[in-house]
Amino acid sequence: DAGVIQSPRHEVTEMGQEVTLRCKPISGHNSLFWYRQTMMRGLELLIYFNNNVPIDDSGMPEDRFSAKMPNASFSTLKIQPSEPRDSAVYFCASSSGVGGSSYNEQFFGPGTRLTVL
Amino acid sequence: AQSVSQHNHHVILSEAASLELGCNYSYGGTVNLFWYVQYPGQHLQLLLKYFSGDPLVKGIKGFEAEFIKSKFSFNLRKPSVQWSDTAEYFCAVNVDFGNEKLTFGTGTRLTIIP
Secondary structure (H helix, E strand, C coil): CCCCEEECCEEEECCCCCEEEEEECCCCCCEEEEEEEECCCEEEEEEEEECCEEEECCCCCCCCEEEEEEECCEEEEEECCCCHHHCEEEEEEEECCHHHCCCCCCEECCCEEEEEC | CCEEECCCCEEEEECCCCEEECCEEECCCCCEEEEEEECCCCCEEEEEEECCCCCEEECHHHCEEEEEHHHCEEEEEECCCCHHHCEEEEEEEECCCCCCCCEECCCEEEEEEC
């Protein structure tokens, strides 16, 4: 299995631009998670989906952030407009999602390093 | 809301030294606890987890952690570290068993000197 795939691996953009991060979960996994990692706040859950439905989006910082999961094999995290304080590493993870339980191990992708100038 | 504290931000040890990384959480109810590790250039991966039963859990690569409910702690230990243990270590907690949400600590960077 290829594991969780994220693209791009690095993104540099200017303030005000739209940024789209992409994630392909492990085949057969039913839950998908978006995390943000910064030096100050560590690793924070932004949103997670189960069977393509958003279950918990309490970590989404503000309306500039949106996430979609149109099918079981693809998700996007969009920031529009981007700001310098959005600079961080964004991780996607997936789990088998059986029963929506934390018993399910989360498998992480390599992350996307975003720099907003 | 629950939170996780990892007070050691950077730990430097020599090979063969014993390791203990602290993790404390704030939540009064039942919890599931995890340690994840990120080796240089690699993905974050699960090291070990505690759900119930024996409070001393063993994970991969000789790591273990002890859940002490009275101290709200889940410290990670290894009796003798190796250079290959150099990595960043994250403690995490789940408090809603119908929800897969994990709350992570800020991580501890471990550097092992050969």
